[in-house]
Amino acid sequence: MAALAAVTLLALTACATDEPAAGPSGSASAAGSGTGEQSKFFVQADYDAELALLDAAPTGPADKPWEQVLNPTMVDTAKFKKSGPHKICFSNAALNNPWRQVGFKTMQAEVEAQRSRISEFVHVDAEGKDQKQIADINDLLGKGCDALIVSPNTTATLTPAVEAACKAGLPVVVFDRGVNTKCPVTFINPIGGYGFGHVGAEFVSQRMKPGGKVLALRILPGVDVLETRWSAAKVAFDKAKVDVVGVEFTDGDPAKTKKIVDDYIQRYGTIDGLWMDAGAVAVAAVEAFQDAGKPVPPMNGEDQLDFLKIWKDKNLTAIAPTYPTYQWRTPIIAALRILDGQQVSNPWKLPQPTITQDNLDQYLDANMPPLHYAMCGCTDLPGYPQRWK
Amino acid sequence: MSARSLLPARRPVPGVFVALALTLAIGWLVVLVDGGQLFNQSTTVSLLHVAAGLGFVAVGQTLVILGGSLDLSVAYVISLSTLVAAETMNGNDGAVVPAIGLALAVSAGIGLLNGLLVTKLRVNAFIATLGVGLLLKGYLDSGYDGPAGTTSPTLVQTLGYQRVGPVPLSFLLLVAVTGMAWFALSRTRFGHHLVAVGGDAEVARLSGVRNDRVLVTAHVLCSLCAGLAGIYLASRLGSGAPRVGTEGLYDLESIAAVVIGGTALAGGRGGVVGTVGGVLLLASIDAVFNQLDVDAFFKQVIRGAIIIAAVAVYARRALRKAAS
Amino acid sequence: MPDPPPAPLLTLRGIGKSFLGVRVLDGVDLDVAPGEVHAVVGENGAGKSTLMKIVSGAYVPDEGTVELAGEPRAFRGPGDAQRAGIGIIHQEFNLLPERTVAENVYLGHEPVRRGLVDRRAMLDRTGRLLASIGETALPADARVGRLGVAQQQVVEIAKALALDARLLIMDEPTAALADHEVELLYGLVRRLQERGIGLLYVSHRLTEVFDLSGRITVLKDGRRVTTVDTADTTADELVRHMVGRELSSYYPDRAGPGDVGPVRLTVRDAGNQKLRGIDLQLRAGEVLGVGGLQGSGRSALARALFGVSPFTTGDVTLDGRPVRLRSPRTAMRAGIAYVTEDRKGEGIVPRQSVLDNALLASRAIFAARSGRAARTERVRELLAAVEVRAAGDDQEIRFLSGGNQQKVVLARWLALDPRVLLFDEPTRGIDVGAKSAIHDLVRRLARDGAAVLMISSDLPELLGMSDRIVVMRDGRLAGELPAGATEEDVVALAVGNVPETAR
């Protein structure tokens, strides 16, 4: 049949020219630390690059981290130049957790802020299903979008669909998780999981007593963003020679978290350090220590307000590396710049600030809901704060 | 007994197709008013792709439900099958046949385990397949931390993306599988026996049907269908994905599609054609709501209501039939 | 009938079987010759059904041997036995309501051509099979769920015949059949005999046993008492073997003239989907028998009076006050009780204790506060009064014999002090000993002032128990007969041979 869509033809080349597993992971598996083998997600070069970025100075307006870029490498976008207003389409992986909710609201607010330049904003939610997102992207290609933003549900599995979108000729902007292809005009994300995991683990291992017992709490296995966080933490812990007594999955369920922490406290008497790959259950973990009548050990959380609040109230020894939700603003900005024919950086690495004891007060806003993310960069957007409440 | 009631039972058009037609008609209209177009090529292709994935699973699920059983492990079987297939192929076109064979064999093995637990050890199907699902979940969680393997490019190109006009190859495969299942149900002893076991296990047993064997076969076929769905998804995704089955809620959605399609949850009544109707209905609702950019959560509410309403309608109809 | 031929078709030797340590069969010997009808009789719980299930492969015997045509066989399931040529017609329907007649008839051995079910052959053969037993009106592709009870029984028989069985087991085959269908069955049995098929015939109805069989084996408590040639024995002798005692007076005395009280229940011109123009009076102290063919509306009458499928037209008065019997609850509150004919499906709650079964209705009707302890005590007394034999009132009722289950059901209703009792086939499938106990109970209840309506297909029972008999036909009352009427009178009314008695 002649009607073979471009989609189908292109799929041929979909497969892995740069597989994530390709990198070596040799140095990571220091013995005797109980952290086990290094994840196949661990790529030494990426790890090194991300850690280097932590200290890099961003370019761009200082008060707008979502427009800043670390180590920019500009690409030409003249061929996408088009007169506005534009129809921008967004294939979203899911809206099923507070992080994505806050992010998406931020993105919507950004769209509203740019209303004069955007005629239509089409959003399709894949509900966390790879299969649906592939179909969604295909569907969007038939809708006459001027630019396509994709937040992939899974890196590897969405690659063919994104490649097909690139071939369709419209500018594609990918953010949050990446894809295994260079075809999008730009890929926007903060420094990433290694940076997150490293910052938390380094803090915990420095503040706790040497060789003490660390409990690592993870949400669930197999999510690339979270896997990289853990693999970086593992490197840090192994290097610091602390005793990682447990790596447990909480499913993001606070009740399960409390039970696990409770049992570990019982089993080991004391836990000297607490690391987690996401902040969702940080408060529950703190409460578990409180309820057991134990001091809360040095720990990390994330920039969710409930954690920042308990941190301040209970005067914890804590740190909050972030995976800023302000990155949801950037794709809109990038898409409009591309459609203007302006150069953008690819990759577009956003800074990834860390909340520490020193700047805690700056981010803590008692008026926002407990699961709001402080690093939303949304205070200047239309509808703040009501939209996020 | 009046003569009228002795007429051979005509199978009415399954209500699900009426609902499907209505949904598409209303959806088309609403989308049109909204300024969109429901039946353009890309939307249709997407709809049929979504339907194909769920369809394979739901057809298999129909078989076990007809037999009075249930399979809650399908979601994990799908994930496992994508991994087995993609890892065996590892991007190699030459390995397609062994990979598909191995994926199906592994799936069939799980189906066999399900079947044996349900029949030989007399574990309630709900618990048995839930338990097997947990076993698989443990394996997947501990063995894989993300997508693995690479599907052969040829398979991606054909099963994953090839289409004839607006109809994807995978949907044609679904039609073929449905046809085979329909044929098996109406024209083979296995099919007759399966419906009998679901209708009344004791009657079937006393009529010389080997209930256990029939149910085990149904479970194996169900898992095979799930395995096939896995192979399709592997070719769609380009690699094996350890959580694609659970993320897609294929276990509960397949059961929903089956009952929306008019198959009695208790077994003994229904068929695969209705199931495909149910799958298309769910996919159409997805498509319409996608076009209208309706909140996914609202869609979920609607979906829940539709499942209940559909079954209530069937129950009412059955009640009226019994009263006449 | 002549002596058994030398080469038996089926030979059972020393069959034994236990369930949960309870021995239900012990050293049973039995043989059936080709062309012979061998009847098996015995009280319920004597082991008849278990024995039949062993022959038909549903159970595996713990000890003993089964030989078919001289070959020892160990059936691993009903399918095995079927392939060996053993068919069984069950007491309860073994049909799938959602499937067609043909699909039911050929279930388990569908005709196959090139590996596929040959639907046409299946329909053709079913049609021929049905025609061969005189059922030409029944389409082979009708859904069984839409058939009446008698037609379903025909399907059941056709199903067994379709097997080309060498040995056919009939377990109470006439239980659900109307009289003319019983005649049909007789003809059928004889035709089967001529073909050289051996028949094992299990029945409580001694008339049939004497009409059909060549030899009779009596089972009691899992053992074989005797095997006799039918020609050499009498009904009295058989009953003696079965129960170990003489049953001289089978039925209790009828109500005397002073026993019958005022009119308790009046039904005037009532009807519903299955009933038309019902006019009926029921007096305190009397037993009103209801006769008629299966499907003539007898059960529908009881179910209408009990509010299960209520009357849609007409009036019902109870003790002079109009009542609306919309549901079992309203009927119960009005003082009506109903002992259903389908004990297993509607009478008992199998896995609950004897006491819970007996308390079921009281718990549903009375408020919890009104003296639970006293209520339980009373039900215990009733259980004792009706002489339930059980290992304790915490025993699960499914382990009791049919007769004892029926007594528990009766105790359940007696706890409500009903003024009107509706019995639908109260002794169906119950052994002779328990039968007479139930008869005594029914009469005692009437004597104590209850109005009793009793449906029965068992004519001697109907005639023996009733003070008055109404006969139904096609959803109407066909006529009324006084005590002392004959079986012929009842049958004539039931099939419409005589002009209707205006009433």
Add this chain to the structure above:
Amino acid sequence: MQIVQRRRLPLRLIRVRPGGVLPILTILAVLLVLVGIRQPDFLDPPSLMSFLGRSAPIILLAAGQYFVIVCGEFDLSVGSLVTAQVVVAARLIDSDPARTWPVVLLLLAFGAAVGLVNGLITTRLRVPSFITTLGMFLILVGAVYLWSDGSPKGGLSEEFRRFGRRAVEDVPLLGRVPYALLVLLAVAALAVLLTRSDFGRTLVAVGDNPRTAELSGVRVWRTRTIAFILSGLAAAVAAILLGGYSGVSFQAGAGLEFGAITAVVLGGVALGGGRGSVVGAMLGALTLELLFALMNFYGVSGALRSTVQGAIILLAVAVSATRSSAR
């Protein structure tokens, strides 16, 4: 009634009634011994108390699920109901202590209402409860996300959280007794009383043979609906305790329905109804919780847990199924 002598009387004393609590007690005892070997201080009163307190919500859910399962139905909506309750509570209380009690009452009413709807749809519209409650599951999850814009809002007051998090201190011998445990004991006592009541016995009869029950004057639809309401109420109490224990999140009730059903089945209650005890169901839940604690103590790798859980469930249920089917 005449008592017929059983043939082997001694058997009766050790006879394991199908649906009895002996098998689950055995499993529980084995797990306790295993825990005792690995973590002796777990069996000390304080930690045992806190374990029982934190296990209270799932035990309550199992008790609620028992009523539904024993009358022959399913309730798949309890997990989503718990989530909905916790999220609703947080938004309505909005960290205002004064609203605690009104909201608690509202939650109980909400739970009962959801149960009522489940029950009515199942009994009056004759939709199999698997489907009814699956639909309700989807509706509740969708509705609660929709209502809260995908992210829980507000917060629970300390008063509200007390039930699930705090304890009565300085109790002789036991140390601290969690409020959750007290709530659990009270509800468990109520549940046991209820199963012994007319309603409880009738409920089991309905599960065993609804036709007989109907013809004996039982309003089957009403009985079953009440069972669903009880399940909804149990979910409400569980939500109050769980919200108290761990705070607000969308994950609060995730997967609890399967946990509760598994626990009930593990406790010897027959799916399909008619057999089993509420004590068994609650012990089943306790056993599951102990199993999870055991895995924490033995350091079973997080990812392998579901395998262990699946294997133990299959094993336990298969063993009891083969035992009870050996007639």
